[in-house]
Amino acid sequence: MNKTERQLAITLELQHSKMLRAEDLAARFETSVRTIYRDIQALSEAGVPIVGAPGQGYSLMEGYFLPPVGFTAEEAVALLMGADFIEQRLDADYDRVAKTAKVKIEAILPEPIRKESVRIRDTMRLLHAGEQVTARKEKDYLEKTRRAILDRRKLSFTYLKKIPEPDGNRESRRNVSPYGLALVQGNWTLIARCELRQDIRHFRLSRMADLAVLEESYSMPPGFNLRDYRPQNERNLEVLLKASPEIADKIAETGRFYMEMTKELDDGLMVTFRVWQSEELxxxxxxxxxxxxxxxxxxxxNRVREEAEKIFKRY
Structure with a gap:
C-alpha cells in the first residue's frame, strides 16, 4: 500500500469509527506511529477536517463525509462475487437485495473498469452443491431462523441427529432460543440454547423438520457475542488410523474437521483424529x-468389522 492509498484508507477508517489512536492506525496499516502522524498532518493540510484529542486519538469533524469513491476492477469483482455468494447461500430476501446491489454496482462502474471486472469474473465460478429441493428448504429455514433471531422469538423443530442416542432414537423435538447462524463447511448451522439440554447447542438447518417460530420471546445472555463465541471442544476420543499414501489427499479433504495430526511412515501414513464418538468417522x-x-x-x-460383514452378506 503506497502513501496515497494509506491516507485514503485512514480517512475511511476515521469515517467508520468515532475515535482512533495513532497506535491503532499504525497496527492496522502495519507501519510506524511516526508515519501515521505524518499522514494525519498531510490529510489536514489537504483539507480533511481531522480533530485530535490528547490522550484519546483522532476523529473526523462531525458531518464530514468523503465524496463517492471509485472501485478498481479487483474491488468490483470482490463485491460482485460476494453478491453472487449471497444469492446462492442466503434466503430469498437477501437474494433480491444481492441482485439489486449488483445492478447498482455495475451501473456506477466506468466502462473500462466494468469490462475488466467482467473479464476477471469470467475466469472464476461459485458452484452451489446439493440437491435443489434441499437448497430451497434450507433457504426457507434460514429466513425463518434469521427473522426469529432479530425478533428474539423462540423456535421449535424436530431434529435428526447424525449419531443415534443410546436407545437408538435419532429424532427429538427441540425448543430453542436462537443466538446466531454460522456457515460451517458449507452447512448453515444454528447456534441456540436448547431447553432439552439446558445448554448451547449447534443444529444444522438441513437436519431440521417442521420448523416453527413460537410466540414466546427470550433475552440474549449478557455479554454473548457471536463473533467471539467459541464452542467447547468435547472431542475427547482419540482415533488412530494407518492409511495408504495413495489416499492421503482423500483423508485430508474429507476428514479435515476431525484430523489432529499426521505422521509419514515408510509404508504409509499414520493419522490421529479426535472425535466425540467413534461413529462420526x-x-x-x-x-x-x-x-x-x-x-x-x-x-x-470391531465396529468396522461388523459393518464389513453386513456389506459382505448383502452382496
Missing part, C-alpha cells in the same frame, strides 16, 4: 475401504 473409514486400517480404539475396529 465410521462413514469415512468405510468409504476409504481397504486403504485404511483402524489401529485404535479396539471398539472402532
Amino acid at each position: 465410521l462413514p469415512y473409514i468405510l468409504g476409504w475401504g481397504a486403504d485404511v486400517e483402524v489401529i485404535e480404539p479396539e471398539s472402532l475396529r
Whole structure:
C-alpha cells in the first residue's frame, strides 16, 4: 500500500469509527506511529477536517463525509462475487437485495473498469452443491431462523441427529432460543440454547423438520457475542488410523474437521483424529475401504468389522 492509498484508507477508517489512536492506525496499516502522524498532518493540510484529542486519538469533524469513491476492477469483482455468494447461500430476501446491489454496482462502474471486472469474473465460478429441493428448504429455514433471531422469538423443530442416542432414537423435538447462524463447511448451522439440554447447542438447518417460530420471546445472555463465541471442544476420543499414501489427499479433504495430526511412515501414513464418538468417522473409514486400517480404539475396529460383514452378506 503506497502513501496515497494509506491516507485514503485512514480517512475511511476515521469515517467508520468515532475515535482512533495513532497506535491503532499504525497496527492496522502495519507501519510506524511516526508515519501515521505524518499522514494525519498531510490529510489536514489537504483539507480533511481531522480533530485530535490528547490522550484519546483522532476523529473526523462531525458531518464530514468523503465524496463517492471509485472501485478498481479487483474491488468490483470482490463485491460482485460476494453478491453472487449471497444469492446462492442466503434466503430469498437477501437474494433480491444481492441482485439489486449488483445492478447498482455495475451501473456506477466506468466502462473500462466494468469490462475488466467482467473479464476477471469470467475466469472464476461459485458452484452451489446439493440437491435443489434441499437448497430451497434450507433457504426457507434460514429466513425463518434469521427473522426469529432479530425478533428474539423462540423456535421449535424436530431434529435428526447424525449419531443415534443410546436407545437408538435419532429424532427429538427441540425448543430453542436462537443466538446466531454460522456457515460451517458449507452447512448453515444454528447456534441456540436448547431447553432439552439446558445448554448451547449447534443444529444444522438441513437436519431440521417442521420448523416453527413460537410466540414466546427470550433475552440474549449478557455479554454473548457471536463473533467471539467459541464452542467447547468435547472431542475427547482419540482415533488412530494407518492409511495408504495413495489416499492421503482423500483423508485430508474429507476428514479435515476431525484430523489432529499426521505422521509419514515408510509404508504409509499414520493419522490421529479426535472425535466425540467413534461413529462420526465410521462413514469415512468405510468409504476409504481397504486403504485404511483402524489401529485404535479396539471398539472402532470391531465396529468396522461388523459393518464389513453386513456389506459382505448383502452382496
